[in-house]
Amino acid sequence: MNIEQYKLNEYNQSALKDHQRKFDFIAADIKSIEAILQKLINFQVAIPSWALGTGGTRFARFAGGGEPRSLEEKIEDIGLLHALNKSSGAISLHIPWDIPENAAHIKTLAAQHGLKFDAMNSNTFQDQPGQQHSYKFGSMQHVNKAIRKQAVEHNIEVIKYGVELGSKSLTVWLSDGSCFPGQLNFRKAFQNTLESLQEVYAALPGDWKIFVEYKAFEPNFYSTTVGDWGQSFLYANKLGNKAYTLVDLGHHLPNANIEQIVALLLMEGKLGGFHFNDSKYGDDDLTVGSIKPYQLFLIFNELVEGMDAKGMNHATGLGWMIDASHNVKDPLEDLLQSVEAIMITYAQALLVDRNKLNEAQNNNDVVTAQEILQQAFRTDVRALVAEARLRSGGALNPLAVYRSEKVRDNLIKERGSKTVATGL
Numbered sequence: 532m533n534i535e536q537y538k539l540n541e542y543n544q545s546a547l548k549d550h551q552r553k554f555d556f557i558a559a560d561i562k563s564i565e566a567i568l569q570k571l572i573n574f575q576v577a578i579p580s581w582a583l584g585t586g587g588t589r590f591a592r593f594a595g596g597g598e599p600r601s602l603e604e605k606i607e608d609i610g611l612l613h614a615l616n617k618s619s620g621a622i623s624l625h626i627p628w629d630i631p632e633n634a635a636h637i638k639t640l641a642a643q644h645g646l647k648f649d650a651m652n653s654n655t656f657q658d659q660p661g662q663q664h665s666y667k668f669g670s671m672q673h674v675n676k677a678i679r680k681q682a683v684e685h686n687i688e689v690i691k692y693g694v695e696l697g698s699k700s701l702t703v704w705l706s707d708g709s710c711f712p713g714q715l716n717f718r719k720a721f722q723n724t725l726e727s728l729q730e731v732y733a734a735l736p737g738d739w740k741i742f743v744e745y746k747a748f749e750p751n752f753y754s755t756t757v758g759d760w761g762q763s764f765l766y767a768n769k770l771g772n773k774a775y776t777l778v779d780l781g782h783h784l785p786n787a788n789i790e791q792i793v794a795l796l797l798m799e800g801k802l803g804g805f806h807f808n809d810s811k812y813g814d815d816d817l818t819v820g821s822i823k824p825y826q827l828f829l830i831f832n833e834l835v836e837g838m839d840a841k842g843m844n845h846a847t848g849l850g851w852m853i854d855a856s857h858n859v860k861d862p863l864e865d866l867l868q869s870v871e872a873i874m875i876t877y878a879q880a881l882l883v884d885r886n887k888l889n890e891a892q893n894n895n896d897v898v899t900a901q902e903i904l905q906q907a908f909r910t911d912v913r914a915l916v917a918e919a920r921l922r923s924g925g926a927l928n929p930l931a932v933y934r935s936e937k938v939r940d941n942l943i944k945e946r947g948s949k950t951v952a953t954g955l
């Protein structure tokens with residue numbers, strides 16, 4: 532389904548007066564308002580093709596109806612999000628869940644919705660029907676060379692699909708590891724994985740990047756072969772200058788200082804991509820900003836500071852993506868909330884007075900340093916984000932339009948109530 536532009540305009544018109552009052556109030560306090568608005572307009576977050584269906588747990592999955600039945604319908608769903616918020620202009624595909632059978636057609640369809648193809652994602656954490664070897668005991672780390680080879684060839688195939696679509700990066704997340712002490716020789720597992728990644732790296736086109744994603748635990752519960760940022764950083768350094776670490780917010784041990792990890796990876800020029808979500812306990816994959824918004828702000832504060840120190844373009848310097856999924860919300864409403872949380876937090880990080888913070892740090896003025904950060908975090912920037920959306924042709928309030936247009940009901944009418952999105 533499409534939301535007609537005139538409907539958006541009508542809605543925006545009805546909400547304009549209220550918005551203008553709120554925007555004027557905050558704009559009066561910000562010196563570089565136009566520069567900040569432009570950064571917000573430019574910033575785009577990729578939506579993963581697997582987040583459009585209702586998520587599940589290992590216990591159950593409660594489908595919500597109207598879920599996209601094909602890659603085409605997934606692209607339409609992301610197109611709808613992008614039409615509403617103008618900040619979801621990219622899609623990240625998972626292979627083999629979303630194989631583009633006709634790449635030219637898929638590329639054209641995405642372009643019609645103003646979408647680009649962000650990082651491609653490979654999958655060696657599941658066995659697929661007809662697959663020769665099982666990944667039960669790992670893929671790139673496996674003791675059997677034939678199984679490692681199968682994993683390498685799959686990744687090379689994913690790169691080929693990505694080239695056809697105009698993607699420029701491959702994200703490798705390995706579930707490899709062990710569930711019990713003694714199961715694995717850590718050194719050999721690392722070396723096998725490195726060797727496998729080197730073969731994939733050799734197949735990367737010249738203008739591509741490879742992102743090595745780490746995760747502390749799950750599905751393996753004793754060791755993970757790319758378990759933390761140190762291990763990912765080791766692989767990325769050994770692979771070469773096209774290899775980077777990818778940080779997924781949910782992939783750390785409890786209470787990890789993620790903002791410090793981000794700062795150091797940026798310093799080393801090895802932060803490549805980012806997966807947004809939120810969590811209370813582990814890899815909960817909850818809506819961005821729903822549990823620990825201050826932590827998200829502190830991370831964005833380091834991202835902005837570190838990218839500025841390197842002269843990086845905030846919008847294009849790193850791969851930005853949502854990686855979330857859960858079982859009790861309409862996935863599209865959830866994605867609107869997640870993107871909104873990202874934009875709000877990015878805007879707050881842009882408001883941090885860097886010169887004053889630097890001065891406070893140099894004077895060991897701990898109190899002022901905290902005041903500066905919290906001043907930005909406690910500023911209600913929602914009207915700034917809405918103004919950026921308005922200027923881009925999006926909705927002042929995407930969620931309100933989504934609900935008033937009864938998008939989910941329409942999708943259920945179009946697609947049926949028993950549809951199941953591929954890959955879940």
Ligand SMILES: [Mn+2]
Nearest residue numbers: 744779806854
């Ligand atoms: Mn992830």
